[in-house]
Amino acid sequence: MNQPSNSGVLVVSVDWDCHPSCQHGPTVLFQRYTKDNSTSRQFYACSACRDRKDCSFFQWADDKLSCERLAMRKQVSEAFHSEKSMQEEQQLILRKCLDSKDYQNKYCTTCGLLLPPGECLNHVNHNVKNVSVSDLTQPTAIIRAHTNNKMEAQYFFSRQTLSFLMATFKELSIDSVLCIGTPTIHEVCVNQGVISSYLLDIDQRYEQFYPVNKFSRFNMFNRHFFNGEKGADNVDLILHKQNLAIIIDPPFGGLAELLGGTLQHFMKRWKTLHAREKRELPIFWVFPYFLEEKVKENLPNVVMLDYVVDYANHSSFKSDKKRKSPVRIFTNVCAERIALPKEQGYCYCNECHRWVTSENKHCSVCNVCPSKDGNPWKHCFKCSKCVKGSREHCDTCQHCVLPKHICGELAKSKAGCHMCGDIGHKKRDCPKVTAASHRGKWKKRSLGQKKGNAKKMKR
Numbered sequence: 001m002n003q004p005s006n007s008g009v010l011v012v013s014v015d016w017d018c019h020p021s022c023q024h025g026p027t028v029l030f031q032r033y034t035k036d037n038s039t040s041r042q043f044y045a046c047s048a049c050r051d052r053k054d055c056s057f058f059q060w061a062d063d064k065l066s067c068e069r070l071a072m073r074k075q076v077s078e079a080f081h082s083e084k085s086m087q088e089e090q091q092l093i094l095r096k097c098l099d100s101k102d103y104q105n106k107y108c109t110t111c112g113l114l115l116p117p118g119e120c121l122n123h124v125n126h127n128v129k130n131v132s133v134s135d136l137t138q139p140t141a142i143i144r145a146h147t148n149n150k151m152e153a154q155y156f157f158s159r160q161t162l163s164f165l166m167a168t169f170k171e172l173s174i175d176s177v178l179c180i181g182t183p184t185i186h187e188v189c190v191n192q193g194v195i196s197s198y199l200l201d202i203d204q205r206y207e208q209f210y211p212v213n214k215f216s217r218f219n220m221f222n223r224h225f226f227n228g229e230k231g232a233d234n235v236d237l238i239l240h241k242q243n244l245a246i247i248i249d250p251p252f253g254g255l256a257e258l259l260g261g262t263l264q265h266f267m268k269r270w271k272t273l274h275a276r277e278k279r280e281l282p283i284f285w286v287f288p289y290f291l292e293e294k295v296k297e298n299l300p301n302v303v304m305l306d307y308v309v310d311y312a313n314h315s316s317f318k319s320d321k322k323r324k325s326p327v328r329i330f331t332n333v334c335a336e337r338i339a340l341p342k343e344q345g346y347c348y349c350n351e352c353h354r355w356v357t358s359e360n361k362h363c364s365v366c367n368v369c370p371s372k373d374g375n376p377w378k379h380c381f382k383c384s385k386c387v388k389g390s391r392e393h394c395d396t397c398q399h400c401v402l403p404k405h406i407c408g409e410l411a412k413s414k415a416g417c418h419m420c421g422d423i424g425h426k427k428r429d430c431p432k433v434t435a436a437s438h439r440g441k442w443k444k445r446s447l448g449q450k451k452g453n454a455k456k457m458k459r
């Protein structure tokens, strides 16, 4: 999402049928407040890109577009809609590469293209690499990952995490998965051939490696299929599978309310197709632990597993790093049914009936294994709850805080409303926000999902 300012931006509406579209499908209506919060104005911005550099679409909701701008918008939109998917042509190239015995296949990393024989001449000064026939079955190893945190944030699961996820699916008798932004899971499923899978991802490069019955270019924030009905029909086919699960691993900065909307849309469709099922469609949503509240607000009945998800190509979220990855799995499957690997130090808590990290000790007062971050927590009788092990109770702040804190700061920051600064209420009850919500399908959500943490984690 484009953020014209750091403060005071809310999602107002996600009415996909009525909003103007950018090249990533329908935009989101946001509300931006001035610095002193005295006035606000609404604008439409891209749902997929959190930086104007990646998608320049921006439109004030009350702006009357000039004729030239309208004409330009129309031109862009027409060009976008006529840009038909090249998936079928790409598949012919893939076929040629797979069949080739007498020449070395090439992939141009600069253009993100698999090159048919003879095509290399057009890529002379580009970064071209050789790919073997077996490489072609591992697209995530061929493509250059786009690690732009404001858009794709392509971080691939480590081998260990992949094995855990695959073992979990097997244990739960899941035989089909809808992979949303999880190309490595899809790759393993396709290669192993035991679990059937379908990939939805915004990265068009996968069109070269998978036919339309295996992949569609898709925007997970607004449910936009770049190939129209074709993609939607193929997803519907997989939603017919009874023992299906969805696994989604969005960029951290992605708004939970939009992601929740997408998941609930698929869950609802699955429920309609399996009217006799009492269960919900199993969901595995990979997201940081510090966004737990946001996930739970937007997807009811999920729990956070203690399992630490790590990545092969992320500089800090690798399993060999000292600092643990903050990424966890949120699921609506009963946590008791998901055994976490003992050999990685997880153990079963008989009181909580779930698997936890060995540092997450059961608190007999709260009657839970309280740790969220995987480090030891302890009970504070003054706060009447468990807190991070590094915190000490401060009688002045009346809270458990870091020993080296500035007394009073926390109380100040906890007191008021982030929106208007008033001490008397919290952001969710801010009259300014409520006053703004007077037109149909409104949603009042903060854009800043614990910005401090999200910024620190950069994904």
Ligand SMILES: C[S@@+](CC[C@H](N)C(=O)[O-])C[C@H]1O[C@@H](n2cnc3c(N)ncnc32)[C@H](O)[C@@H]1O
Residues within 6 Å of the ligand: 047, 048, 151, 152, 153, 154, 155, 156, 157, 180, 181, 182, 183, 184, 185, 200, 201, 202, 203, 218, 219, 220, 221, 249, 250, 251
């Ligand atoms: C954090 S990575 C997750 C990859 C996953 N860990 C794996 O190993 O398969 C985010 C994924 O979501 C995709 N993505 C980013 N923005 C998207 C969007 N708006 N809609 C759909 N996919 C998106 C990226 O291309 C990338 O594959």
Ligand SMILES: [Zn+2]
Residues within 6 Å of the ligand: 022, 023, 024, 025, 046, 047, 048, 049, 055, 056, 057
């Ligand atoms: Zn866009």
Ligand SMILES: [Zn+2]
Residues within 6 Å of the ligand: 108, 109, 110, 111, 112, 122, 123, 126, 127
């Ligand atoms: Zn090239």
Ligand SMILES: [Zn+2]
Residues within 6 Å of the ligand: 349, 350, 351, 352, 353, 361, 362, 363, 367, 368, 369
């Ligand atoms: Zn416990």
Ligand SMILES: [Zn+2]
Residues within 6 Å of the ligand: 363, 364, 365, 366, 367, 370, 378, 379, 380, 385, 386
């Ligand atoms: Zn406790």
Ligand SMILES: [Zn+2]
Residues within 6 Å of the ligand: 380, 381, 382, 383, 384, 387, 392, 393, 394, 398, 399, 400
């Ligand atoms: Zn305390």
Ligand SMILES: [Zn+2]
Residues within 6 Å of the ligand: 394, 395, 396, 397, 398, 401, 405, 406, 407, 408
């Ligand atoms: Zn204090």
